[in-house]
Amino acid sequence: MSPLEPFGARLRHAMDARGPLCVGIDPHEALLSAWGLDDDVRGLERFTRTVIDALAGRVAVFKPQSAFFERFGSRGIAVLERAVADLRDAGALVVMDAKRGDIGSTMSAYAETFLRKDAPLFADALTVSPYLGYGSLKPAVDLARESGCGLFVLALTSNPEGAEVQRAVRAEDPAGRTVAATVLAHLAADNAGEAPLGSFGAVVGATLGDLSSFDLDINGPLLAPGIGAQGATPADLPAVFGEAVRNVVPSVSRGVLRHGPDTAALRASAERYADEVRAAIGA
Numbered sequence: 603m604s605p606l607e608p609f610g611a612r613l614r615h616a617m618d619a620r621g622p623l624c625v626g627i628d629p630h631e632a633l634l635s636a637w638g639l640d641d642d643v644r645g646l647e648r649f650t651r652t653v654i655d656a657l658a659g660r661v662a663v664f665k666p667q668s669a670f671f672e673r674f675g676s677r678g679i680a681v682l683e684r685a686v687a688d689l690r691d692a693g694a695l696v697v698m699d700a701k702r703g704d705i706g707s708t709m710s711a712y713a714e715t716f717l718r719k720d721a722p723l724f725a726d727a728l729t730v731s732p733y734l735g736y737g738s739l740k741p742a743v744d745l746a747r748e749s750g751c752g753l754f755v756l757a758l759t760s761n762p763e764g765a766e767v768q769r770a771v772r773a774e775d776p777a778g779r780t781v782a783a784t785v786l787a788h789l790a791a792d793n794a795g796e797a798p799l800g801s802f803g804a805v806v807g808a809t810l811g812d813l814s815s816f817d818l819d820i821n822g823p824l825l826a827p828g829i830g831a832q833g834a835t836p837a838d839l840p841a842v843f844g845e846a847v848r849n850v851v852p853s854v855s856r857g858v859l860r861h862g863p864d865t866a867a868l869r870a871s872a873e874r875y876a877d878e879v880r881a882a883i884g885a
């Protein structure tokens with residue numbers, strides 16, 4: 603297997619070619635029902651196949667939400683494995699939203715699951731949680747580098763409950779930085795010197811309003827969920843991200859998926875979001 607270019611470079615090229623939009627694949631029970639599908643593996647499979655057929659060749663990045671596939675056990679995981687392979691075959695990048703995080707020795711196994719090139723669930727990037735300490739993610743950072751993959755580390759999540767942990771000030775930090783600022787600083791260090799873009803990104807919600815008190819200039823991508831069902835819009839992006847907006851990957855799941863199962867309607871919705879993003883950030 604030939605080595606992959608680093609994820610950051612592949613992401614930059616994909617964003618240049620297809621625009622920065624990320625479409626999330628979140629087969630909620632309510633969406634299956636709205637699409638006239640049963641809440642079972644057949645429904646899951648049909649839902650996922652429809653999204654892939656409609657969008658895989660048009661959108662730069664997909665973010666399957668692992669939880670909605672894990673819900674169905676091994677047969678759900680089989681649908682996820684197939685989806686990741688098909689999306690990648692269509693030239694899209696896949697960010698597996700599995701939000702893994704554990705002590706380093708276990709983190710190695712999570713990294714092997716998603717970032718080892720011949721693994722059944724191999725994806726271009728993985729979302730990870732730094733709340734066992736950023737250093738606990740080292741096995742994933744190392745394997746991502748080796749495999750040409752990326753990570754998206756939870757920094758400032760889109761949900762309002764995140765602030766109590768992420769904006770807490772670290773008593774032992776001489777600079778009095780917040781937890782999120784510390785995570786962002788680690789990411790900037792891991793991306794130092796990389797061009798055109800580092801491979802280690804942050805998850806930063808588009809819902810959060812002005813973030814100018816945080817240094818988002820990490821030379822890495824900023825995955826921005828929260829657009830659509832959670833209330834943020836593409837027009838909010840410049841005010842939230844400032845200069846760093848050039849590295850934002852805006853992510854929409856239900857906002858697009860609710861237009862299915864009609865293929866043309868799914869495409870039209872993704873194109874509308876892509877146009878709005880372009881208009882907002884000039885991408």
Ligand SMILES: O=c1ccn([C@@H]2O[C@H](COP(=O)(O)O)[C@@H](O)[C@H]2O)c(=O)[nH]1
Nearest residue numbers: 626667759760761827831832854855856
């Ligand atoms: O801070 C975060 C991190 C991840 N998510 C995930 O993104 C999608 C959002 O779905 P929508 O339907 O567009 O609201 C979902 O998979 C979340 O688990 C997030 O929302 N916020």
